[in-house]
Amino acid sequence: MQFAERFIRRPVLASMVSLGLVIIGIIGYTRLPVREFPDADPPIVSVSVLLPGASPQVIESAVTDVLEEELSSVEGLRTLTSSSQEQISTITLEFTLDRDVEAAAQDVRDQVSRARGRLPEDIEEPVVAKQEADAFPIMFLALTSTSYGLMELSDIADRQIKPRLQTIAGVSGAPIFGERRFAMRVWLSPRELNARGLTAQDVENAIRSRSVEIPAGRIES
Secondary structure, three states, X not given: OHHHHHHHHOHHHHHHXXXXXXXXXXXXXXXXXXXXXXXXXXXXXXXXXXXXXXXXXXXXXXXXXXXXXXXXXXXXXXXXXXXXXXXXXXXXXXXXXXXXXXHHHHHHHHHHHHHHHHOOXXXXXXXXXXXXXXXXXXXXXXXXXXXXXXXXXXXXXHXXXXXXXXXXXXXXXXXXXXXXXXXXXXOOOHHHHHHHOOOHHHHHHHHHHHOOOOOOOOOOO
């Protein structure tokens, strides 16, 4: 009762305390951020698989369906969406908010590794990224030069510009589009192939088998 009696006997003090609480409440109300849809980013992991030369129907049946069957059992999965385009399959997995994105990405990698044996041999290594697969870049940089060729510009972009952009805080990736790489073209003569009983596939297999680097080991004595 002493606490209440103090304010009863001192009405001025009670009025000032009440006024101070009202002012603090008004200031807090004006600075309180209220949003109808709060900014909550769910953990999203995407899987991209490239199969050169494949049609969308082949991508869907041979790649997308196989990965969907394997990834549907990942823990904490909320939604799973896929897109089968020419030569590329894209699967986006959205997890619940209580799921850690690092652990979710690792589980996705494990499931993709399990399904690797059921996928076509010609696919490139699947790419698992902790971001939306259809995320659109917010900045483009174009390189032009009157003294450098396309291969030289591609080399400058790859060795000098790209590493610096990737180290900027908030940058998810810095892909290079339209780059040129050194390549060797082999022109085949159908007459010579027919004379030796060879096909274009035989030449391709020979080039592929001889264009590898095999570790030779070491000699100890």
